[in-house]
Every structure is written in C-alpha cells, then in structure tokens.
Amino acid sequence: MNRILKEVIEHAETWPLEDQEELAEYAREIEARRTGIYTMSDDERSAVGKGLAEADRGEFVSDELTSETDKRHGE
Known part of the structure; x- marks a missing residue:
C-alpha cells in the first residue's frame, strides 16, 4: 500500500x-469499475x-401511481 493511501486510511479511522x-x-x-463486479454493502x-420480500407478498406500487409519477417526470 502506498504512503498516501496509508495516510488516508489512518485518518479515516478517526472519522x-x-x-x-x-x-x-x-x-x-472504483473496484466495480475496475473489475466489472459490484459488491453490495450490508x-x-x-x-x-x-x-424482494415485498414482491413475494405481491406488494407493488399501483399502475396509477406509477403513471402519475411518470407524467411528473416527463415520461
């Protein structure tokens, strides 16, 4: 690890x-851009x-609300 990165990490530990x-x-x-693989945070x-659990229970936004939102955003 280079000196600059070490310094940033040392300072970040106090943040x-x-x-x-x-x-x-x-x-x-940055890692995702370099590797093409994104690792999600917790x-x-x-x-x-x-x-996904909401979708499994059939809990979706209504088509009416989706259409209203699209209209407000010019879609």
Missing part, C-alpha cells in the same frame, strides 16, 4: 462511522432483500 461508510462506498465503486443487501 464518524457515516463518513467511513461513504469512503468504503467510493472504494466499492445496507444495500438488506434493502434488496426487503424489496
């Missing part, structure tokens, strides 16, 4: 957790699981 998570997200995005994995 609030929210800022550390943001730095980790940037690192995941929060993203949880949100996807929640969405």
Whole structure:
C-alpha cells in the first residue's frame, strides 16, 4: 500500500462511522469499475432483500401511481 493511501486510511479511522461508510462506498465503486463486479454493502443487501420480500407478498406500487409519477417526470 502506498504512503498516501496509508495516510488516508489512518485518518479515516478517526472519522464518524457515516463518513467511513461513504469512503468504503467510493472504494466499492472504483473496484466495480475496475473489475466489472459490484459488491453490495450490508445496507444495500438488506434493502434488496426487503424489496424482494415485498414482491413475494405481491406488494407493488399501483399502475396509477406509477403513471402519475411518470407524467411528473416527463415520461
């Protein structure tokens, strides 16, 4: 690991957790761009699981609400 990266990580260890998570997200995005593989964070994995569970229960946004939203966004 180069000196600059070591310094950033040492400083980041003192940051609030929210800022550390943001730095980790940037690192995941860079890794995804370099490898073509994106690794989800725990929060993203949880949100996807929640969405899949809602879909399994048949809980979808109504077509009417979707159409209204599309109209507001010019689609």
